Amino acid sequence: MKNFGSSFIKNFTISEAEKLFRDLDEKPYRATQLFAWLYGKNCDSFDDMSNFSKDLRNYLNQNFILNPLVCEQKLVSEMDGTEKYLFKTVDDHYIESVLIKNEESDSGRLTICISSQIGCQMGCTFCSTAKIPFIRNLEAAEIIDQICQVRRISGLNNNNIVFMGMGEPFMNYDNVIKAANIMNYSFGLHISVRKITISTCGILPRINQFIDEGHLFNLAVSLNDTDTNKRSETMPVNKKWPIEDVAALFNKKMPKAHNRLTLEYVMRKDNISRDDAVRLKKMFKYSRIKLNLIPLNGEGTPSENDISSFIKELEILNIPITVRKSLGRDINGACGQLSGQKYR
Numbered sequence: 001m002k003n004f005g006s007s008f009i010k011n012f013t014i015s016e017a018e019k020l021f022r023d024l025d026e027k028p029y030r031a032t033q034l035f036a037w038l039y040g041k042n043c044d045s046f047d048d049m050s051n052f053s054k055d056l057r058n059y060l061n062q063n064f065i066l067n068p069l070v071c072e073q074k075l076v077s078e079m080d081g082t083e084k085y086l087f088k089t090v091d092d093h094y095i096e097s098v099l100i101k102n103e104e105s106d107s108g109r110l111t112i113c114i115s116s117q118i119g120c121q122m123g124c125t126f127c128s129t130a131k132i133p134f135i136r137n138l139e140a141a142e143i144i145d146q147i148c149q150v151r152r153i154s155g156l157n158n159n160n161i162v163f164m165g166m167g168e169p170f171m172n173y174d175n176v177i178k179a180a181n182i183m184n185y186s187f188g189l190h191i192s193v194r195k196i197t198i199s200t201c202g203i204l205p206r207i208n209q210f211i212d213e214g215h216l217f218n219l220a221v222s223l224n225d226t227d228t229n230k231r232s233e234t235m236p237v238n239k240k241w242p243i244e245d246v247a248a249l250f251n252k253k254m255p256k257a258h259n260r261l262t263l264e265y266v267m268r269k270d271n272i273s274r275d276d277a278v279r280l281k282k283m284f285k286y287s288r289i290k291l292n293l294i295p296l297n298g299e300g301t302p303s304e305n306d307i308s309s310f311i312k313e314l315e316i317l318n319i320p321i322t323v324r325k326s327l328g329r330d331i332n333g334a335c336g337q338l339s340g341q342k343y344r
């Protein structure tokens with residue numbers, strides 16, 4: 001695979017940018033100026049960087065790519081205003097990002113759902129991305145540029161970021177952590193760690209690494225079943241790293257400084273019994289958890305009554321919950337659906 005990384009300017013950390021400018025006999029403070037253009041002003045051309053000399057702008061133009069993504073399509077839901085973006089990469093592949101406007105999140109703010117890979121190898125049976133061939137990991141620059149482009153096109157800036165688009169973030173650990181750090185830098189996108197959520201299907205060694213490295217980004221695990229055999233049927237990752245082992249790791253190591261662990265739970269007819277609630281409580285008994293409930297769309301959708309009974313059981317067990325609506329249904333809201341059309 002071609003190494004794009006070295007030509008993407010948004011792959012640079014501030015210290016890497018300082019080194020670049022030093023090597024060019026420029027002052028290292030040019031790095032903070034560059035970051036102010038890239039992220040503070042969300043500039044999309046080196047030519048606009050007016051405090052750089054013409055020679056420096058020419059050099060950057062000739063050696064670097066500023067926008068690693070091009071927006072191919074934007075769809076807006078008539079039902080709820082959700083915006084879906086289809087981006088093309090420099091090697092002619094497709095990824096998706098979603099801007100969710102009326103999410104009932106804790107903060108009630110806008111959320112951008114971003115992708116971390118082109119395709120995914122994890123094979124979850126309910127997922128559209130799993131049906132796309134796995135192509136490659138995204139560079140940190142391609143992860144960050146989704147936010148820059150969505151902000152520029154939508155004109156909306158105040159965002160939560162969730163790694164819940166195409167791909168398994170922890171199968172692209174280094175680039176995802178690098179991108180999240182650049183998002184968080186005060187001279188980067190300056191997004192608080194509490195507003196950046198990385199969602200994994202349960203890659204145990206990387207969860208362990210994430211905890212050991214002391215990152216404070218929010219962590220979410222896509223749970224969906226408490227019965228391990230049932231979970232293995234829809235999420236093959238469970239055969240390699242069973243959910244009990246993931247829960248045991250959190251029970252043992254979840255850092256005190258960390259927010260609650262979010263467990264994503266798509267409610268089906270057959271996973272919302274009292275037994276499921278009790279098993280969940282027992283499994284994560286030493287962890288601070290919050291359950292994010294999402295009703296399944298289509299076949300297998302549980303009735304309102306069954307959902308209410310499940311919520312009551314969870315409340316009796318003192319498990320904090322949020323209930324999320326499924327948004328953007330009229331524009332193929334789930335990630336992978338739009339790109340899937342390109343690969344069919």
Ligand code: SF4
Nearest residue numbers: 120122124127130167
């Ligand atoms: S749900 Fe996530 S981890 Fe599973 S196949 Fe889809 S993108 Fe990959």
